């Protein structure tokens with residue numbers, strides 16, 4: 001199926017590695033130019049070189065996703081550099097760990113999780129919307145998680161609350177901007193083989209692999225294919241949706257001492 005995305009410009013937060021880089025590469029393969037945001041300048045520069053191999057334009061915009069002034073400045077820089085902005089993928093994130101029972105949760109751990117995931121999704125969307133859509137087309141794709149759609153495990157309340165907030169934000173923003181041609185959706189991946197879960201022990205990996213009906217983890221490229229479809233005109237009537245990509249399993253049993 002032809003995606004008709006050639007010439008579009010996408011901004012991917014946390015695009016230097018993992019899911020974000022796979023999303024950027026999938027779009028670049030369809031002829032989309034890519035603005036890579038990340039806090040890791042070296043990895044962002046390396047990602048830009050990989051993306052250019054697809055024959056598209058790419059550039060890095062390094063900042064903390066949750067810093068208001070940096071977000072505003074970088075979205076303007078993206079629009080100046082590429083002349084347009086069509087697709088925003090709010091992907092940057094940090095993992096569940098260190099995990100804490102609510103009773104032991106330091107407020108700093110709670111706030112960091114909300115800032116990197118929720119505050120950033122709001123800030124990038126707010127900055128990007130006025131620049132999107134002169135031709136009646138725009139896409140915002142946020143990143144929730146099976147940890148929210150499945151309920152989440154003990155110790156992960158900071159992460160699950162953030163991913164739940166992103167789902168709620170997505171549903172409301174979708175209604176606010178639909179009349180201008182922008183759709184807003186979130187993806188809710190199951191466990192994906194990236195550095196985010198690199199610290200999982202063999203036992204934990206066995207749980208997420210063996211309890212999944214597919215008996216495997218998700219590949220980042222499968223997320224790339226999903227966001228490419230959601231970015232295309234074929235998905236124009238999918239709006240305000242939380243799209244699970246989890247192999248058919250949302251809740252895992254972690255054992256009695258989880």
Ligand code: NAD
Pocket residue numbers: 013014015016017018019020037038039040043063064065066091092093094095116143144145146188189190191192193194195196197
């Ligand atoms: P990853 O660690 O491989 O990549 C995350 C990227 O975000 C990194 O390049 C990192 O430098 C960047 N980043 C982190 N904090 C940042 C900040 N403050 N400012 C700018 N950039 C920052 O992780 P991933 O697995 O690719 O995760 C991407 C997204 O997918 C996250 O939102 C994550 O919560 C979500 N997710 C991941 C999984 C999984 O199993 N890997 C499952 C569900 C959802």
